[in-house]
Amino acid sequence: MQPTSNPIDAATGGPILKARTFECMGTVIGLTLPVGSPAEGQPGLDELMAATAVVEHLFRELDEKFSLHRPDSEAARLARGELTLRGASEEMRARYAEAHEWRLRTEGAFTPERPDGALDLSGIIKGHAIREAGTSLQALGRHDWCLNAGGDVLVSGSPRPGSTEPWKAGIVDPADRRTLVTGYALGGRSRHTAIATSGSAERGEHIWRVGNSAEFVQVTVAAEDIVTADVLATAIVAGGTTMLNRATDQWDVAALAIRTDGSILATPAFHAA
Amino acid sequence: MKIRGAIAAGLASAGILVAGWQAGTQVGGIGTVATSTTATGTTGASGTGTSGSGASGSGASGTAGSTGTGSAGSTGSTGSTGSTASGTYKGTAVQTRFGPVQVQITVANGKITDVTALQLTNTDRKSIQISNRAAPLLRSKVLAAQSADVQTVSGATITSDAYLTSLQAAIDAAHL
DSSP: OOOSSOOOOTTTSSOEEEEEEEEETTEEEEEEEEEOOGGGTOOOHHHHHHHHHHHHHHHHHHHHHHOSSSTTSHHHHHHTTSSOGGGSOHHHHHHHHHHHHHHHHTTTSSOSBOTTSOBOOHHHHHHHHHHHHHHHHHHTTOOSEEEEETTEEEEESOSSTTSOOOEEEEEEETTEEEEEEEEEEESTTOSOOEEEEEETTOSSSOOOOSTTOOOEEEEEEEESSHHHHHHHHHHHHHHHHHHHHHHHHHSSOEEEEEETTSOEEEOGGGBOO | OHHHHHHHHHHHHHHHHHHHHHHHTSSSOOOOSOOEEEEEOOOTTTSOOOOOOOEEEEOSSOOOOOOOEEEOOSOSOOOSSGGGOOEEEEOOOEEETTEEEEEEEEEETTEEEEEEEEOOBOTTOOBOOSOOOOEEEOGGGBOOOOGGGOSEEEOSOOOHHHHTTSHHHHHHHHTO
């Protein structure tokens, strides 16, 4: 059952935020849009439903190809050695090439290969799916939106269409996931439209530590694109302070890393003005 | 004349620092354009020195072809003879991705003792810091965020089950 009329904020007459979610890749993906009066050119609930359907379709297609939890997926056949990269689809090879390039850039802190040598692209596929979804949303003509896939976020425009107001993302406290450590403004005037967080206790098995470093329980990276944010957050969890400094020196990113004792390292963007 | 050379060299190296720092931010860092940085030094006090003693260097790392030019300003006191000169000198601003950046050198007894990148303003007129390095941050100094103030939540990937009791689920529910 869906509401039949489009919601409008009674107080301001402006659009209000509406969200739709779906489950894929073992987590929950949510799309949030400012929804308002179609007469004023703002998307209504129908547009939100349509946009969510497009995003969901895209996530499902990628999951079918890249999931290692599906025995019949192309990725699973590659991991079992039934298929070689040479015979793999163009998309598989493109993602492998991208992941491999990140391995070089992060000097091995991020890697598409498990310690046993099996290929595992799961560290890059969710970010790729978010990136592709963003492109599709733009193609649909949606300018203001916030896409959250299991804690990795990409935004466009503003929660208040036509304004420069940023989307505000909270960062979960790993010691108490019901509270926030801090927030970060995405979009608006900020160059950064993407934020991703990786944790040492993360469900995904794609973080393998470099050496014995277990410095950080959680690392958040904000960047201009979601794949950079996601890959670097993963790499810093794996590579510790060395990788943190390399990332903040070499990329236009903001980073907040929480050590095992709860203390925080953060780039200037996270320090209160 | 010694001081002039020292300033020029200092500004040149500072310029390279800035250019190198800029270059370092380029993803991939694959640069084919060599950067040459030229600095011009003038001695403020004597009122005669205007000729640029050019020091140039090519960027060692991959760069995006940015060029920094520094010329000593009149701030600070300049000793009249080279070997005892002391003071601070500001270079001209160079454009970086953060907006204009200016370097300042400190000279004591004719030797450069410090090169600082001054904090300038970006297009938002907000003070920016040149170093992007992560530094310790006390929780009490963190900009506090309440879940009521945010539209979305970033955290390590959660399972579908964990989502049900998460902050994000509460926020999504509020926007249903």
